[in-house]
Amino acid sequence: xxxxxxxxxxxxxxxxxxxxxxxxxxxxxxxxxxxxxxxxxxxxxxxxxxxxxxxxxxxxxxxxxxxxxxxxxxxxxxxxxxxxxxxxxxxxxxxxxxxxxxxxxxxxxxxxxxxxxxxxxxxxxxxxxxxxxxxxxxxxxxxxxxxxxxxxxxxxxxxxxxxxxxxxxxxxxxxxxxxxxxxxxxxxxxxxxxxxxxxxxxxxxxxxxxxxxxxxxxxxxxxxxxxxxxxxxxxxxxxxxxxxxxxxxxxxxxxxxxxxxxxxxxxxxxxxxxxxxxxxxxxxxxxxxxxxxxxxxxxxxxxxxxxxxxxxxxxxxxxxxxxxxxxxxxxxxxxxxxxxxxxxxxxxxxxxxxxxxxxxxxxxxxxxxxxxxxxxxxxxxxxxxxxxxxxxxxxxxxxxxxxxxxxxxxxxxxxxxxxxxxxxxxxxxxxxxxxxxxxxxxxxxxxxxxxxxxxxxxxxxxxxxxxxxxxxxxxxxxxxxxxxxxxxxxxxxxxxxxxxxxxxxxxxxxxxxxxxxxxxxxxxxxxxxxxxxxxxxxxxxxxxxxxxxxxxxxxxxxxxxxxxxxxxxxxxx
Amino acid sequence: xxxxxxxxxxxxxxxxxxxxxxxxxxxxxxxxxxxxxxxxxxxxxxxxxxxxxxxxxxxxxxxxxxxxxxxxxxxxxxxxxxxxxxxxxxxxxxxxxxxxxxxxxxxxxxxxxxxxxxxxxxxxxxxxxxxxxxxxxxxxxxxxxxxxxxxxxxxxxxxxxxxxxxxxxxxxxxxxxxxxxxxxxxxxxxxxxxxxxxxxxxxxxxxxxxxxxxxxxxxxxxxxxxxxxxxxxxxxxxxxxxxxxxxxxxxxxxxxxxxxxxxxxxxxxxxxxxx
Numbered sequence: 018x019x020x021x022x023x024x025x026x027x028x029x030x031x032x033x034x035x036x037x038x039x040x041x042x043x044x045x046x047x048x049x050x051x052x053x054x055x056x057x058x059x060x061x062x063x064x065x066x067x068x069x070x071x072x073x074x075x076x077x078x079x080x081x082x083x084x085x086x087x088x089x090x091x092x093x094x095x096x097x098x099x100x101x102x103x104x105x106x107x108x109x110x111x112x113x114x115x116x117x118x119x120x121x122x123x124x125x126x127x128x129x130x131x132x133x134x135x136x137x138x139x140x141x142x143x144x145x146x147x148x149x150x151x152x153x154x155x156x157x158x159x160x161x162x163x164x165x166x167x168x169x170x171x172x173x174x175x176x177x178x179x180x181x182x183x184x185x186x187x188x189x190x191x192x193x194x195x196x197x198x199x200x201x202x203x204x205x206x207x208x209x210x211x212x213x214x215x216x217x218x219x220x221x222x223x224x225x226x227x228x229x230x231x232x233x234x235x236x237x238x239x240x241x242x243x244x245x246x247x248x249x250x251x252x253x254x255x256x257x258x259x260x261x262x263x264x265x266x267x268x269x270x271x272x273x274x275x276x277x278x279x280x281x282x283x284x285x286x287x288x289x290x291x292x293x294x295x296x297x298x299x300x301x302x303x304x305x306x307x308x309x310x311x312x313x314x315x316x317x318x319x320x321x322x323x324x325x326x327x328x329x330x331x332x333x334x335x336x337x338x339x340x341x342x343x344x345x346x347x348x349x350x351x352x353x354x355x356x357x358x359x360x361x362x363x364x365x366x367x368x369x370x371x372x373x374x375x376x377x378x379x380x381x382x383x384x385x386x387x388x389x390x391x392x393x394x395x396x397x398x399x400x401x402x403x404x405x406x407x408x409x410x411x412x413x414x415x416x417x418x419x420x421x422x423x424x425x426x427x428x429x430x431x432x433x434x435x436x437x438x439x440x441x442x443x444x445x446x447x448x449x450x451x452x453x454x455x456x457x458x459x460x461x462x463x464x465x466x467x468x469x470x471x472x473x474x475x476x477x478x479x480x481x482x483x484x485x486x487x488x489x490x491x492x493x494x495x496x497x498x499x500x501x502x503x504x505x506x507x508x509x510x511x512x513x514x515x516x517x518x519x520x521x522x523x524x525x526x527x528x529x530x531x532x533x534x535x536x537x538x539x540x541x542x543x544x545x546x547x548x549x550x551x552x553x554x555x556x557x558x559x560x561x562x563x564x565x566x567x568x569x570x571x572x573x574x575x576x577x578x579x580x581x582x583x584x585x586x587x588x589x590x
Numbered sequence: 591x592x593x594x595x596x597x598x599x600x601x602x603x604x605x606x607x608x609x610x611x612x613x614x615x616x617x618x619x620x621x622x623x624x625x626x627x628x629x630x631x632x633x634x635x636x637x638x639x640x641x642x643x644x645x646x647x648x649x650x651x652x653x654x655x656x657x658x659x660x661x662x663x664x665x666x667x668x669x670x671x672x673x674x675x676x677x678x679x680x681x682x683x684x685x686x687x688x689x690x691x692x693x694x695x696x697x698x699x700x701x702x703x704x705x706x707x708x709x710x711x712x713x714x715x716x717x718x719x720x721x722x723x724x725x726x727x728x729x730x731x732x733x734x735x736x737x738x739x740x741x742x743x744x745x746x747x748x749x750x751x752x753x754x755x756x757x758x759x760x761x762x763x764x765x766x767x768x769x770x771x772x773x774x775x776x777x778x779x780x781x782x783x784x785x786x787x788x789x790x791x792x793x794x795x796x797x798x799x800x801x802x803x804x805x806x807x808x809x810x811x812x813x814x815x816x817x818x819x820x821x822x823x824x825x826x827x828x829x830x831x832x833x834x835x836x837x838x839x840x841x842x843x844x845x846x847x848x849x850x851x852x853x854x855x856x857x858x859x860x861x862x863x864x865x
Contacts, residue, residue: 128656437723441715441835442731445662449655463730469723560658567655569666570715 029067033093033214034074042069045211050096050184054225063220072217078204082163085188086115087201088494090485092215092274094189100208102181103173105201110172115201116164116491118505120498120556128559135456138534140527142548147507162489162510166203180205189232190240192218194366195274195313195481197495215274237263244368248310250340250379250393258378267307267369271296272314276363277483280425280520295360298367302354305342306372309359311335313366314481316359317422320408328419329407330579331362331427333480340379341401343372347380356404363425420467421578425520429477431501431554431575433460433564438469439572449567450552459552460523460564475564476523476552478502484515484524493549501554511547524551605667609675617682634683635860638676639853645672646850649843673708697852704845711838718831721785727824731832734776734825741822742773745815752811761808761815764800769815772796773822782830789826793819 045051046069056065075098078084084102085091087109113119123131166172181187181202191198192215213221221228241263245251251262272295273279299309301320309316311332318338319326332338338359346353383394407415426432444462451458460475478501485493485502492509495502504515516524528545529537536545554575555562565573616637620630648669651659659665680701688698722728729737749765752758771777778789797816804812 123656125657129654131656132654437728438720441719442722442832443835445652445655452653453656461730463728466728469720471728555656558656560656563655565661567652567662569652569662570719571661571663572719 028063029071032071032074033212033217037070037074039070041075042066045069045073045075045098048096048098048184048211050186053227054221058224059220060224063224068217068220072220073211073213076210076212078163078208078210079165080204080206080208081165081167081169082204083115083166083491084202084204084208084210085191085198085200086164086491086494087198088115088497089198089488089491090191090195090482090495091188091198092192092195092486093212094192094215094218095187096211096213097181097183097185098209098211099183100210101205102185102202102208103205104179104181104187105172105176105203106179107177108175110166110176110201112497114166114172116505116508117494118496118503118507120496120503122559123557125559131452131455135452137456138530139457140529140548140550141455141532141534142506142529142537144531144537162512164490164508169203169205172203186231189218190236193222193232194236194240195364195486196240219270219274233268236268237266241266241368244310244312244335247335248337249396250308250337253390253393254378262370262374262378265371265374267371268312269298269367269369270365271298271316271367272361272364274364275483277518277520280363284424295362296365298359298361298365299339299355301356301358305339305346305353305355306369308337308339308343308370308375310337310368310370311365312368314364315362315425315427316365316367317362318357318359318404318407320357322412326358327412327415328422329357329404329410329415330418331422332359333427333579340375340397341404343375344380344383344397347372347376356408362422362427417467417470418578420470421472424465424472426472426477427578428479428481429472430480430577431476431478431562432578433464433473433475433477433552434574434576435462435471435473436469436572436574437466437471439570440471440568441570441572443569445567445569446564446573449563450555453555453558453563457527457550459550474521474523476502476519476554477521478552478554484519486518487514488512489514496556499554499556501556502551503553503556504549504551506548509548511549513547513549515549524549526550602667602671605671609671613675613678613682616679620682629864631683631685632860634679635857638679638683639857641672641676641679642850642853645669645676646846649846670708670712673705677705693852693856697849697856700845700849700852704842704849707838707842707845711842714834714838718835722828722831725824725827727821727828729825729828731828731836734829734832737825738773738775738822741818741825745769745773745818748811748814748818752808756805756807756811758805758808760803761800761811764796765815768796769819772819776826776829778823778826779830779833782827783834789823790820793823 046066051065051069054065059065059068078100084095087105172178187202188198190196218232222232223229242259245254245259245263245266251259254262295317298316311334313334316332316336316338318329318331320329321327338357339355342353342355379393382390421427421432442462447458447460447462450460460473462473464471464473482495482502485495488494489512490508490510492505492507493502493515494505511526513526516526526547527550529548531537538545560566562575565575616634620634623630623633645668648665651665652662655662684698689695745765749762753762772793778792781788793816797812797819800812801809
């Protein structure tokens with residue numbers, strides 16, 4: 018019998034930069050910020066040189082090139098090796114300049130014109146339009162391109178900016194926390210940057226005290242206070258108390274940051290194990306030692322049921338758990354343990370506020386009638402009751418949520434949920450979508466089903482939009498108005514990064530055609546030009562999502578699963 | 591957010607109540623005209639024509655999904671309620687008696703067939719979706735031929751493998767004699783429409799007939815063929831029901847168009863010769 022063998026896949030089989038050489042690594046080791054790292058602290062399976070060669074790459078930017086854009090999601094940080102960069106502070110660059118799509122709602126007349134202006138040929142594009150907006154500059158790197166700014170002096174005149182010079186590190190918080198970039202940074206002069214992907218950054222933080230201190234300090238200084246302030250239970254604290262809470266807060270990470278890469282493989286596996294395979298944040302019945310807050314990703318909330326785990330709900334960024342348990346323990350209740358198990362749903366970045374700090378700054382004041390405190394206490398009690406309601410639910414009542422969590426549909430904020438008991442499969446929704454997109458439907462009325470529910474293959478406009486990670490031109494982005502994830506067709510270079518990243522296969526690559534119906538091809542290799550397409554929630558239509566609007570049987574909804582509750586009483590008609 | 595499954599009962603009863611009130615008011619009006627020695631059919635005819643035009647607009651609305659003209663579900667509800675209302679108005683207009691002339695009789699027949707087709711569609715749209723869900727499969731109508739071809743290919747490959755591995759042609763012969771017919775195209779259309787289990791029975795029967803002529807290895811192949819046959823049965827079920835769900839409109843809409851055309855001509859004649 019022939020035995021098929023394969024060299025065991027290794028972590029660095031696919032390096033971040035294809036052209037990193039040993040000479041580059043040696044050169045990087047002379048850079049002060051890198052040379053300060055103690056090489057000996059790194060384990061043999063993960064040496065510093067290996068990280069630099071495989072988890073980092075040297076990227077060159079020409080003057081005017083945008084390095085990161087405000088609002089983008091990225092998974093890497095940058096260290097300036099040479100040159101000068103500018104951070105745009107205020108008022109910020111307009112969307113068009115960043116390669117964004119400007120959404121303009123159609124007028125009534127423009128909307129009506131769609132009736133006779135619709136093209137019969139699919140995916141027709143006006144080629145001249147791309148030429149007019151030549152914002153994209155090709156680079157030497159494979160599959161990479163930069164969006165550049167055309168009038169840098171004018172930008173410097175109109176905006177308040179700050180300079181970043183040699184040795185500056187930026188982008189690490191957004192990369193590690195999977196949060197949007199908070200500012201746009203562009204190259205003022207030709208610049209050379211070391212781009213470190215999050216895996217390498219994580220190792221730097223893990224094995225080097227200096228980088229850890231730097232990253233944590235920056236997070237505490239720039240983001241943690243704002244995060245705590247935005248959390249209801251801490252919102253009433255004064256600046257001094259809040260700072261004390263921030264100083265004591267611990268950072269914890271669970272699961273895999275790039276969960277989407279293994280999502281489909283996991284879906285094919287036996288799912289009866291459910292939460293059992295996920296990294297545990299806290300066990301049901303465990304001693305409550307602090308309030309757990311979700312900073313990024315999702316956490317599954319479940320309880321033991323028979324031989325398995327019953328999923329009750331999930332926590333997303335900004336949610337917290339444990340306040341009620343801690344409070345009861347503080348009041349003297351004995352044997353107070355966590356009522357539920359929290360596990361990382363793919364990936365979860367947590368903040369743990371230790372019980373002592375909570376007792377000092379929260380519980381000591383909860384009996385007072387100070388402004389803001391009463392609301393916090395009332396809200397915490399309401400949340401606690403809500404959780405108890407979830408616990409008391411029957412398996413049947415919670416089955417839809419269980420399914421939505423298992424299949425990670427909870428990531429969606431606008432999942433297309435179809436009630437198959439009402440859907441007559443007339444495809445009016447698909448036709449309406451097509452009519453609103455120049456004859457090209459942007460979803461497929463097909464998808465995973467559970468009982469009488471189907472989540473169709475339409476972009477869910479995810480809370481954690483992994484599709485946006487790695488887009489070289491920022492063509493796929495979250496709209497500042499409305500929050501939907503949209504693609505700028507003008508700056509999409511057809512690299513397929515977003516389509517490959519979307520775990521739900523809701524982005525489709527299409528070959529575009531000219532007005533005559535001929536495929537538009539690349540003159541160099543004669544291959545058709547591709548563009549990424551997906552549901553844009555009919556951002557430019559006056560009627561809103563055409564699919565929902567067109568359903569004659571009221572069978573379709575765009576939903577956020579956590580806010581979804583089935584109203585069985587109204588199913589008679 | 592609560593997902594309201596379907597139309598709110600309050601809205602449905604509200605629309606029905608309004609339709610009933612509308613009919614009663616129209617009726618009272620015609621009585622009043624009659625007492626004043628007028629022609630009540632003019633009044634009921636005008637109202638009937640208005641409602642007919644309104645319910646016919648639903649088809650137009652479907653093509654204008656990008657205009658903010660209220661959700662299609664509301665239009666559908668109004669269309670359905672309006673459809674029942676025109677039945678009563680038609681009865682009022684014709685005074686409960688059928689017209690005597692050929693044109694009027696043709697219009698009446700077309701009107702009733704259109705109404706019946708609408709009601710049949712309404713019933714199908716109410717009951718078939720749930721049956722499709724309960725089938726345990728979900729398939730896009732346009733993909734059915736492809737799905738069936740794939741199943742057929744898999745079955746034939748199983749049959750060939752069985753012959754090659756066991757050296758016996760029993761399964762292959764039975765396939766050619768009987769099962770091939772089943773896998774060729776959608777079958778048991780009528781029984782699927784009426785919800786009978788004939789196809790399930792047939793498939794099981796054909797497999798049972800063969801079973802005792804097979805050895806253990808061949809039975810394993812037959813089991814796999816049976817699983818594929820079951821899969822095909824579900825697709826056949828979808829084919830039958832989805833075909834009806836899609837095609838009833840091909841009867842309803844042309845008939846409605848014919849009724850509207852005849853109503854227009856009827857109106858012209860009335861305006862020219864009677865007014």
